[in-house]
Amino acid sequence: MGIRHPLVHEIARDTYLINEFGLCNHYVLVGSQRALVIDCGMGYYDMVALIATITDKPYDVVITHGHPDHAGMMHQFDQVYMNEADLPLLPWAAKTDFNLDEFVWNNRLHVGDWQVWEVTEDMVNRGHKDTQVLSLHEGDVFDLGNRKVTAYALPGHTKGCMYLIDDMSRIAFTGDCCNYNLGSRDVAVSTVLRGLLRIESQYGILYDRMFTGHSTYCGTLDVKANDIAVVRNLIGAYRSLLNGNPEIGWKRMQLFPDRPPHKVVLYGPEVQYPHENARGPMVCAGFNEELLWEEGEEHIVP
Numbered sequence: 001m002g003i004r005h006p007l008v009h010e011i012a013r014d015t016y017l018i019n020e021f022g023l024c025n026h027y028v029l030v031g032s033q034r035a036l037v038i039d040c041g042m043g044y045y046d047m048v049a050l051i052a053t054i055t056d057k058p059y060d061v062v063i064t065h066g067h068p069d070h071a072g073m074m075h076q077f078d079q080v081y082m083n084e085a086d087l088p089l090l091p092w093a094a095k096t097d098f099n100l101d102e103f104v105w106n107n108r109l110h111v112g113d114w115q116v117w118e119v120t121e122d123m124v125n126r127g128h129k130d131t132q133v134l135s136l137h138e139g140d141v142f143d144l145g146n147r148k149v150t151a152y153a154l155p156g157h158t159k160g161c162m163y164l165i166d167d168m169s170r171i172a173f174t175g176d177c178c179n180y181n182l183g184s185r186d187v188a189v190s191t192v193l194r195g196l197l198r199i200e201s202q203y204g205i206l207y208d209r210m211f212t213g214h215s216t217y218c219g220t221l222d223v224k225a226n227d228i229a230v231v232r233n234l235i236g237a238y239r240s241l242l243n244g245n246p247e248i249g250w251k252r253m254q255l256f257p258d259r260p261p262h263k264v265v266l267y268g269p270e271v272q273y274p275h276e277n278a279r280g281p282m283v284c285a286g287f288n289e290e291l292l293w294e295e296g297e298e299h300i301v302p
């Protein structure tokens with residue numbers, strides 16, 4: 001028998017991480033006037049009901065990017081905020097006719113292959129509302145009363161990737177914009193690098209801890225912040241691409257170990273993930289060698 005409900009952890013005062021069956025994390029920040037929900041997971045449970053057990057304040061929902069493990073339950077809500085650049089991803093990422101086979105395929109290392117969790121068809125809940133998607137922009141501020149949460153853009157993992165910094169907990173909520181799954185297929189490497197340099201420069205000034213969309217990656221039960229060293233390793237990796245001296249390797253993605261290996265940049269120290277397939281040096285899966293610089297940009301490595 002496995003765990004059949006998401007786990008809720010308080011990671012700072014009035015700041016809650018919801019671990020959705022080891023796959024992904026989303027967050028609820030409760031202020032004196034309003035609350036804010038950051039990301040809305042994959043769709044194994046009634047998220048609206050769970051939020052109601054955490055707060056009775058009115059709240060906004062903000063989605064860091066348009067992938068199914070971040071936008072998957074958006075149709076449980078009347079409206080969500082998301083960067084318009086990721087709108088083309090939503091018909092796939094948040095489709096409501098989803099069955100358990102698709103969930104297991106998406107989550108093979110988490111739910112499908114991992115004995116801690118137990119998810120059954122009756123738990124699938126993507127919602128069915130005609131959800132309005134409101135634009136999220138760089139610099140938008142969610143005023144919760146006694147705390148303010150500011151949105152920043154960091155295109156790379158997707159074109160519309162955003163992160164949020166909360167001035168009370170001093171936590172940056174970064175979705176997938178600067179974890180080991182960053183990738184950058186559709187965004188120039190130079191642009192990703194500038195975004196990484198900016199978020200690194202905000203460390204210790206605007207935030208002290210960073211939580212990603214997957215801080216309990218691969219089914220672990222513990223709750224850890226993302227080490228700033230991850231961001232610094234990514235900066236090194238992306239710089240090496242622009243400098244023309246990357247250490248290229250071939251690596252299977254931890255989410256899809258049965259797919260052929262991807263061409264990746266190896267950088268930084270050995271990283272231990274709990275799962276066998278996720279061991280190895282730093283990986284930026286899926287970078288685009290044809291898209292190192294923006295068109296017309298001077299080739300000066302930032």
Ligand SMILES: [Zn+2]
Binds near residue numbers: 065067070157176
């Ligand atoms: Zn993603």
